[in-house]
Amino acid sequence: MKHLRFLLCLALAVTLLTACGPKEDGSASSSGGGSSVSSSGSGSDPEPAPAPASxxxxxxxxxxxxxxxxxxxxxxxxxxxxxxxxxxxxxxxxxxxxxxxxxxxxxxxxxxxxxxxxxxxxxxxxxxxxxxxxxxxxxxxxxxxxxxxxxxxxxxxxxxxxxxxxxxxxxxxxxxxxxxxxxxxxxxxxxxxxxxxxxxxxxxxxxxxxxxxxxxxxxxxxxxxxxxxxxxxxxxxxxxxxxxLVDVDLMGTNAPGYSGSYQTWDYATTELLYLGLNTQSGLCRAPEVRQAIARAIDRTSIVQVDFARHAVAAGLPVHPSSPLYNAAQAGTLGYSLQQSQAALEQLRLTGRSVTLVVNTENTAKVSAAQRIAAQLEAVGLTVHLSRLSYDSYVSALAAGSFDLYLGQVTLTGDFDLAPLLSSSGSLNYGRWQDALGDALLSAFQSAQGETRAKAAADLFAYLNQQAPIVPVCFKNGSVLTQWSxxxxxxxxxxxxxxxxxxxxxx
Structure with missing residues (x-):
């Protein structure tokens, strides 16, 4: 009788399980499911063998x-x-x-x-x-x-x-x-x-x-x-x-909506969301201005709200899971409303206007751009947010018609930043031209073994000084599985x- 009472309680508990929303990371827990068993008479009949897993x-x-x-x-x-x-x-x-x-x-x-x-x-x-x-x-x-x-x-x-x-x-x-x-x-x-x-x-x-x-x-x-x-x-x-099982980008453009009872297992990717800055014209030509802007960005709020935790905040252009990521260096230009405000006041830029462009085809990015605009206005800048179609967005970047832009790039597994930051980089829309920067990028890319960490640290230290881009976060991919x-x-x-x-x- 105790066995039957246990089975009935177990069945009731299973019916109370509800659909599970997305979890933060790949350590999502799974509840083991058992085959249901019906009992009649004395309960002495042998239980049927469970069906093989499929x-x-x-x-x-x-x-x-x-x-x-x-x-x-x-x-x-x-x-x-x-x-x-x-x-x-x-x-x-x-x-x-x-x-x-x-x-x-x-x-x-x-x-x-x-x-x-x-x-x-x-x-x-x-x-x-x-x-x-x-x-x-x-x-x-x-x-x-x-x-x-x-x-x-x-x-x-x-x-x-x-x-x-x-x-x-x-x-x-x-x-x-x-x-x-x-x-x-x-x-x-x-x-x-x-x-x-x-x-x-x-x-x-x-x-x-x-x-x-x-x-x-x-x-x-x-x-x-x-x-x-x-x-x-x-x-x-x-x-x-x-x-x-399905492999999805829950924050992707035109991402389909899934329903039902499922678990989410997130995994790290090399898709970097970053704020690009026009280093050749406008307000962002000076490194001090770019540093002040970097300190105005609250990455955590963007990850938690705009990307529904399907991303990881990053203060460096390398994934935080990588051994090349140094938390102390990442915090150099970390979020500080007070420091950002003070720097802009000292530079006499309070109230100055900047244009931030974003591609409208991705909802999460538009939401992130709106949040960044609000954060910049909170430290004293006036922001014109320009929402552009993809073709118009690409044209604006190519023409340098921006002060800031919200960009996304899929880096290679070796985190080669040359296309994004080198003087001849095909994705260097901010037109950052710096001989020492080029040398440090090359040294990092060619370094092997133990020297690679030192080369990365040297590169990231210089990028913090110059701030040609502001890393925001790395997106996650997601695996959805049927619950339990x-x-x-x-x-x-x-x-x-x-x-x-x-x-x-x-």
């Missing part, structure tokens, strides 16, 4: 599954289950060897990458240096990776070694090589990952490989795939509980299945 994911079955050349987001989300990279960036953006056993360079210009021995693709063919080189050369020519690999002049492979030659020294090249390696350029190439695409009577699924070289335990042997060719299909299928069905997730940028062996399904 997982269904979305895919566009008619689109390419190629991890580099494909364009469908659902299929690209599945890529880490089928394909593996030479290196994987962990939660602190450090490159962890996967298919590669080591990487070495004496000058940062020529890198030799040694592959692990004995790895095969799912069709039994071996992973060789030439195959890996072909895959990386395909990435160089692809829309997704051509900018990331813009400094590569050649890639070749022989035996189990891949040689990468650069035109600009990079002391952290492995951070750029979290690129999935596929065996060919077809729509369904084989990979070295833990699962393979299988088809039965026209239905596609992911089946666990018996000869996967890592040999780690997998949470499920077969993952069913359900068709979702449009974003509306993805939303409706997840909201109905038919799909167990999955636990143990630790997603990272580009791989929501990171450390899949720790997952538990119920």
């Amino acid at each position: 997982l269904t994911l979305a895919a566009c079955l008619s689109d390419s599954f190629h991890p580099v050349l494909g364009t469908n987001r659902s299929n690209l989300t599945l890529a880490p289950l089928l394909y593996e990279p030479l290196f994987q960036l962990d939660e602190t953006f450090q490159p962890v060897p996967v298919l590669c056993s080591q990487a070495a360079s004496t000058d940062g210009l020529i890198w030799e990458l040694t592959l692990r021995e004995g790895i095969t693709f799912s069709d039994g063919s071996p992973l060789t240096g030439s195959v890996a080189a072909d895959a990386l050369n395909t990435a160089r020519q692809s829309a997704r990776y051509t900018q990331r690999l813009r400094d590569v002049s050649s890639i070749s492979g022989q035996g189990n070694v891949v040689t990468v030659t650069l035109v600009r020294a990079n002391g952290n090249l492995p951070a750029l090589l979290d690129i999935p390696i596929a065996s060919s350029t077809g729509d369904r190439p084989v990979g070295t990952g833990p699962y393979v695409l299988s088809e039965t009577d026209g239905a596609l699924a992911l089946a666990a490989r018996s000869g996967w070289w890592q040999g780690k335990a997998l949470p499920v042997q077969t993952i069913r795939l359900t068709a979702a060719s449009r974003s509306e299909d993805l939303v409706s299928s997840f909201s109905a509980g038919d799909i167990g 069905r999955l636990s143990g997730l630790s997603p990272v940028r580009g791989n929501v299945f990171y450390q899949l062996e720790n997952w538990k399904l119920s």
Whole structure:
């Protein structure tokens, strides 16, 4: 009788569970779900065995599954289950060897990458240096990776070694090589990952490989795939509980709304939201003015309100999770209404007018721009907020028709700031021209090992003095899972299945 009373209490508790809103970070807790049990008579009948755990994911079955050349987001989300990279960036953006056993360079210009021995693709063919080189050369020519690999002049492979030659020294090249390696350029190439695409009577699924070289335990042997060719299909299928997981940008432009009972697992990205300043004309030409503006920005309020905690405040242009981030340096130009007001008064700028431009296509960014405008007015400036369409916004930046602009950039995994801040940088809309700044950017990019932290500290110290941009925050990506069905997730940028062996399904 006590057993039956316990079951009834447990059932009542489960019915009281409500839908869960988004959580702050990837440490979201999961409640283990149990199968319901009905009891009649004396209660001595054996309980039925629980149904095996299952997982269904979305895919566009008619689109390419190629991890580099494909364009469908659902299929690209599945890529880490089928394909593996030479290196994987962990939660602190450090490159962890996967298919590669080591990487070495004496000058940062020529890198030799040694592959692990004995790895095969799912069709039994071996992973060789030439195959890996072909895959990386395909990435160089692809829309997704051509900018990331813009400094590569050649890639070749022989035996189990891949040689990468650069035109600009990079002391952290492995951070750029979290690129999935596929065996060919077809729509369904084989990979070295833990699962393979299988088809039965026209239905596609992911089946666990018996000869996967890592040999780690997998949470499920077969993952069913359900068709979702449009974003509306993805939303409706997840909201109905038919799909167990989706990878989304909750603060993205035209982000779809999800409903139902779900958990949110946030992960760090390299998408930096920043305030750009016109260093060549107008009020922001002087570094002292730019420093005063930086101290007026309350990043925490922007993260908490405008980005609903799906971002992380940052006082430096590197993610706070990175070991390169120094909290003391980040606080140098931290929020201080009093210091900002005093500096503007000393500079006799109280009441002066500035123009802040923002792209209207993203609701979160417009909201953040409005908050920044209010913060600047609170310290004594008069702000004209110019809300522009995307094309007009890009034209204004190119023409320098602004004092301030709210920008967003996706940095590479090595946090190369040259495109944003160097004198010749393609994204240097503020037109900051500084020889010492260029030298420090180059020194940081080429530094290896222990010298990299020192080079980063030197660069960030100078950026605090000059304030050519004001870092605001790094956006988070989000994985949504059905409530209580999955636990143990630790997603990272580009791989929501990171450390899949720790997952538990119920």
